[in-house]
Amino acid sequence: MTLHRGVLCPAMALDPALHDWLLDTDPALRWQVERDLIDAPRDEWEATRSRIATEGFGARLLALQDPDGQWAGGAFFPKDFDFDGPEAAEGAGQPWTATTWSLNALRDWGLDPAALAGTAERLDANSRWEYDGSPYWRGEVDCCINAYTLASGVWLGADVSGIAQWFLEHRMSDGGWNCEWVEGSTRSSFHSTLNVLLALLYAEQATGGSDELRAARHAGEEYLLERRLMRRLSTDEPVGPWVTRFAYPFRAPFSVLKATDYFREAALHDGVPPDARLGDAIEVVRAARRPDGTWLQEHRYPGQSWFDVDVPPGLPSPWLTFFGTRVLRWWDGAAA
Template sequence: MTRSDPVIEWLLDSDPAIRWQVMRDLIDAPEPEWIAERVKVETEGWGARLLACQDEDGQWAGGAFLPAGFDPREWRERGQPWTATNFSLSQLREFGLDAACEQARRTVKLIGANAHWEEGGQPYWQGEVEECINGRTVADGAYFGIDVSSIVERLTGERLDDGGWNCERCSGSIRSSFASTINVLEGLLEFERATGGTPQSREARGTGEEFLLNRDLFRRLGTGEPADERFLHFLHPNRWRYDILRSLDYFRSSALLTGSAPDPRLGEAIAHLRIRRLQDSRWPLDWTLPGRVWFEIDEGEGQPSRWITLRAMRVLRWWDAHHSVHA
């Protein structure tokens, strides 16, 4: 792929948060070039805009998981709000904000000093109780250079017998969920990338991957039916929700870190990803989550999506590169 490809041109005609990833993952730009583009996330576009929404104490919307003064009726009537610290930090990580930049260092320090979880008043970087939330907190903390090993240790001890995780475990659930598992896996992968991981975290990541792979990323183990039809429809931002593209992008990142080959059990999800490609070689945004946001970062439901297209193209590039070599 080259810059003259119409889809690549369309992707590059975007925000720095997308451009630097296109340069690194799709057109093999020299590292100094994509790093220079990535630096702009702090000062231009969506990254700068989200940083500008930050409170003086380092939080967003005055809360860790929920905005300050949150009324539960809002969740029922308008959807879950996405403006508080947990989701804002995860979005900055997705944008690729440089963890070493001044604003990032200041942010994580202030959050450590001032943010506490609504659930039990725990300091932010000690984690909460739900596996989904703790998975994202591990991912954000590891990415931004925080010691989150205590949360990792907790998560590795909360695996269910089928190898994955479920936020409803405390309520008696004995079966893992796709969403909880992908949130934890992403956290454990970021922790491993930052620290090398622990024997326990690496083992847990392996059993979580097997949970998804044994189900072809979207099927019920017992019946073979899709566990949820929405898993086959692409959304962005995912927040805590699951779809096969999020899972495929995770497996790509995992394989690049460990040097492993793509697992053949990804094949059915890969085939579905190809089918969903539009005639103009882009991918659509199928749906979005309702609820309060700081600002929109996509073109709208049913429209070609730069975020979905970027992720789909780098997944297929990784898959096809391996399979062409080993054909």
């Protein structure tokens, strides 16, 4: 998987108070701070990472797994979710407790997949998509759902080659993807494209990928870069207020923080410098940094969750501060 590749100019060293604050966090975050912000030795951050399965957020979420391998009894929605009831009403929010979202969290936190030994097989036997009842690792029709499933399948060792091929067959002519293709959309979506890119990069890092998938990933990146991660190609107007709204967990929506962090990882993986077209988005990230070096939690996506992993809106967020600092460290370090 991804190894530490430090890019740092001396001026980017963390303020001591910020350093201590970011280290006083759950192992799911702390190991990444150690690796990417303070250049701790590998054995140190790996030791912290190993604690995810037994401490804090990771241990809590593992304990909530059902005997059949799922969480909350369902693939994308909890078991017996009432699609016609108040929990599905406008503004109620997507429930974040089912299998897909739980796997996303554990994978993003860096859990060793060995802690989920046998889960891939149990999901194959027991989990079915609410959309059409197909087996879990076969995927669905939604680009974002298939992106999450591709990444989790690679992580857990499931055969998700069919989903990888699906992305080649469902890419839009403008280079990206759109979950609304099934409704007839022919233009790519910022949200869908970024979620697919995250999965394709994760799979490529883990398996080496293929020339076809790598080309598709680069085309999807170009879709976003042409629009500077923020603007409509036709009018140069902002695509929406969600572009500059920062919230953790990131969930499905697009933001320039989520996107610039992706482009950091992709550039390091590809061995290329930052693309200049990221500049406007980077400055949005920089402008959101407070004088004390933190970023505020600006929003919380509505919907049921197992437990909170970050602060309420209006407070300094350790997670957002980590991602913002990591992005600027890469960008400014490369410039230096």
